[in-house]
Amino acid sequence: MIARMWHRHSCLCFGKMKRRTLLTSLWHSEPSQHRQECLCHIDDRQRTRKRADNARGDAQTTRAKTRTFTLLVAIVAFAATTFAQATPPPPAPPRPINWPAISESKLGNGLTVVLVPLHNVPKITAELSLLAGRGAAYKTQPGVAQLAARVMNEGTATRTSLQIKEELRSIGGALSIAVDHDATAMTASSLSEFAPKLLDLVSDVVRHPAYPKSEVALARTNFAQEIEEERSTPDFLAQEELDKALFGAHPYGFTVPAPAAIKNVTRDALKTFAATWYVPNNATLVIVGDFDAPKMHAEVERTFGSWKRVPLPPAPKVILPAREKRQIYVIDRPGSVQSTILIGAPAPPRRSPDYIPLRTTNMIYGGAFYSRLTRNIRESKGYTYSPFSSADLRRAGGAFTAGASVRNEVTGPTILEMLYELDRMRVEPVTAEELASAKTYSIGGMELELESQGSLATRISTIYIDELSHDFLQTFRDKVAALTPAEVQSSAAKYFDTYRSAIVIVGDYKQIKDQIAPFGDVKVVK
């Protein structure tokens, strides 16, 4: 919000993260956040924290209700003196969704341009995505993609770092760059009256980064320190270990370089990286906001038209490792008052036909607040505040992840319930009621993204980065509506593979050792 719109914080994928105001909230939801607001990947609907019940949970709840009634007679009696409608009003029929007009074109230099007028506030948001993920060149130059992105806006051929920031300030602008698994994404916004100036800045930053020596040196030092800082948080440690476990030597297995390796990334390497990957034929520019599309297109031509096409290196063929058995990885964190648990399994690339069924299956398991996982381990058992699951699908593959942070003494029971709920989805079909609800929730979530320029820009960028069909938004509702319980079950059978899952636990090993031993082979990684 206003006071804290600017919260600079290190982000594992590097860069700047907005810390969310979620403290003292009912639950840890992060609806449709921007890609760069950490963890630097879009997962669907609610990004990192989500939610659900089981037959046992239901029974307990019913018992509780009976007792409740006696206890609360006073209040109810008092309240009942006035009229109250006992059942929810019948739902109004869903209306057609008017997706905004999306115009797509390609400049002569290969830059894909997508313009989406959205007149909600007098601002514009531009997202420029370059296909250069954080794992690019990580074997020889770990961290080069992250450093190249980080210093990109710290000086160009004609502007110093401070000039860039001051010009942004004068147009109510912001410009941040994040590197996720597949892309380096620059997100820039300003008041719409200054749109031409914003495009000038975005174009200058991506086309003419100067990599000033002093800025490179400072960025190296600070990046190394930020990694140290991230390593004190359990969520970072768990996510990094899970990606390593699921993706191995594939670039998706790389999160951040060892701090000591950063000094080996030279200024020349950064310049070479930029010259190789920051080119128009490797980029998509999505602009959402308060503008007129033909005029904006002319501005894009003016600012990006002379950007030179450069042949791209051939894409290396990388194979995702296959998993053969369940493995538990423990990161020992003595003194930890909670265990941070992640259960992960490989998932398909987003362009797979399995994406929409898996997205919906995830919502029933743990991707919504009223999901099975939340109903069980939070609302019935009280083990945790923030159970979640997510289908984090990427360009070349993905991860299905379920997680919770729980007090030490319920670590084992929590893993038991998480696995139980995963297996239950594989074994039994979901109920018609659950599926109907997940469908509406899934479709509604897409409609809610239309409220925000940033959310919509990220959603549309994903279509291009992950190579989805360009009518993804327009056909989404029908595809979701057609899903059957059998499809959900086979999606779970395929991707909720608990027997080949990776289980990562960050916690005080001494206190939880006996609880986790029964679930499989344990490797203490640090």
Add this chain to the structure above:
Amino acid sequence: MKNVRLWLAASLMACAGAYAKPIEVPVVYDKLPNGLKVVISEAHAAPTVTVAVYYGIGFRVEPKGQTGFAHLFEHMMFQGSEHVKKFEHAKIVEANGGNLNGSTRLDYTNYYETLPAEGVETALWLESDRMRSLDVSAENLKNQQNVVSEEVRANVLNQPYGAFEWLDLWQNANQNWLNAHNFYGDLHDIEAAKIDDVQQFFKTYYAPNNAVLTIVGDVDAAAVRKLVDKYFASIPQQPVPKRPDVSEPPQTKEKRVNQTDKLANLPALAIGWHLPDQQSPDYAPAVLLNLILQGDDSSRFYQRLVKEKEISIDWSGGINFELGNEFDYDGPMLLVSRTTYKPGHSADEIIHEIDSIAADMQQHGPTARELADAKVRFRSNYYDALETTGGKANLLASFALFRDDPSQINKVLPVFDAVTAAQVQSVAQKFLVTANRTSIDRVPAKEGK
């Protein structure tokens, strides 16, 4: 050169107070006979609606000896009402395609759902049922005591720095218990809460005459207003207790606090200054001063500490920091800065630089360009806050709850445009001073870190 021209254009525009595109948020406001304030604002850019209820009870004024109770109670509002069983609120909202949450803040507790607009009546029914009645058991309470304890562990006790920039800073900077207690709550207090306390709290604070109902979105205001009557008009009002005195005695001496952190790898510093009253003429200049000091990467604190001196690795801060914005509170407030800094440096070095920036601001005030840009920055941020139905609902509800005038949402910008450099300088002289400052230096407990 290009630079200068652009700045001139921006500042001229700001001076004239006429923007390329001013926005006017439609506001329909009235009160039901039972005292419930109702704000409706049509917004047709997206096919969605936010229904929000803000109750005039926040953690600032929760009962003494029961730290964290306001927040624990917030959780209980999802545990069942007369016709909506435990957790069914979430079930119904999601089955209608929506998101929901609730949160406890300094001076309000809010409950809201954003959903495709055809769900507006369902949302109104849900909110009316739990305003009318709370149907919870000791077992539900035990369950949520566990959940909230895990929340405190996850967000505070198991995290490096433990949210010290608000929890610890507020406790140290303030003297009045209402401003100086642990807002998230001690685990001991959270676990001691009784079902009778929950029922009493509901009866005392969750009355229609202590609440604002706000509906923002792709709806017809007149039709929604009728639905509001249908669902809320018959809820009886309650005597609302007098608000306790939340005023904070002036701080007269600098406070420096040292803490160690068992989980952190790097040292961090949090600084707080007491701010002028929100309704005073000093407030708008103070907001712009904050933007000049720490509004973005070009600002004075960031440039000095991160870029020139290379002491800090990051810089963040603001008003109502991590809890809200400049308008959604009602009482004493801190301007907060937070930074993680490099081992080998010290809090003294950072404070020395802060002092020097403060001295410069007190002596010379902001530059013309800084002030003009801060106004543009403020406007841009304000539009961000108006972008979504939830963001608009937050401001409308706050202006209705605290000032009985939600139309103030359209009166904010001119006040900020009128601020002069001399006013910013004067605010720096009064508030950005050592005696008004509290800081906490939090360093790793581990050897060798």
